[in-house]
Amino acid sequence: MPVDSASRLDRMIARLTTQRRCLEHAAGLVRRLPGPVLEIGLGKGRTFSHLRLLLPGREIFAFDGSIHCPPDCVPDPEHLFIGDFRDTLAAAQPRLAGRAALAHADFGTEDPARDAALAEALGPLIDALMAPGGVVVSDREMAARRWSPVPAPAGRWPYFLWRCRAGR
Numbered sequence: 001m002p003v004d005s006a007s008r009l010d011r012m013i014a015r016l017t018t019q020r021r022c023l024e025h026a027a028g029l030v031r032r033l034p035g036p037v038l039e040i041g042l043g044k045g046r047t048f049s050h051l052r053l054l055l056p057g058r059e060i061f062a063f064d065g066s067i068h069c070p071p072d073c074v075p076d077p078e079h080l081f082i083g084d085f086r087d088t089l090a091a092a093q094p095r096l097a098g099r100a101a102l103a104h105a106d107f108g109t110e111d112p113a114r115d116a117a118l119a120e121a122l123g124p125l126i127d128a129l130m131a132p133g134g135v136v137v138s139d140r141e142m143a144a145r146r147w148s149p150v151p152a153p154a155g156r157w158p159y160f161l162w163r164c165r166a167g168r
C-alpha cells in the first residue's frame, strides 16, 4: 500500500522502522570514527536509547526544547542542552565544534514550511559540530557545504544521511 494512503498507525510503523534501519546503518558507518553522538530531538528518548545500545560507551549529547522522556532517558546535565535548537547548537560550539562522529536530527512535524525553515537554520549549525568523516542522519532534508548524500537503506519512509568532508 502506498504510504500516503496508509493509516496513521501504518505510517508510524513505516517511519519508525525506517528510522531504526537508518540509525543502525549510520552507527555502522561511524563505528571506527571517534567522537560523540548528537541527538537533536530527544523527545520521548526512543532513538536516544537505541543509539546508546548501538554505540555502547559513546558519549551522547541530547538537545530539546524541554524534557518529556522517561527518567531512564534523561542524560546527565553535562550531556543535555535545553532550549531552542538554534540557540543550543550554537552554545555547544565551544565544547563540540568539529568533534561529533554522528548527529541524528529528528525534528519533523506535519508543517512542511516550519520544518523547511528549521532545517535551513540547523544545517550549518550541525555542520560546525561535525568531525571530518562524521555522518548526519535526519528525518528532514537539510544541506551544508561539507555534506554529501549517503544512500539510505531501503525503507517506506523518507530519511536522509550525509557524510561530512574535511575542511571548513
Ligand SMILES: C[S@@+](CC[C@H](N)C(=O)[O-])C[C@H]1O[C@@H](n2cnc3c(N)ncnc32)[C@H](O)[C@@H]1O
Pocket: 040, 041, 042, 043, 044, 045, 046, 047, 048, 063, 064, 065, 066, 083, 084, 085, 086, 106, 107, 108, 118
Ligand atoms: C519527533 S520528536 C523527537 C523524537 C525522539 N527522537 C524520539 O525518538 O523519541 C522532535 C523533538 O524535537 C523537539 N523540537 C522541535 N523543534 C525544536 C526546536 N526548534 N528547538 C528545540 N527542540 C525542538 C520537540 O520538543 C520534540 O521533542
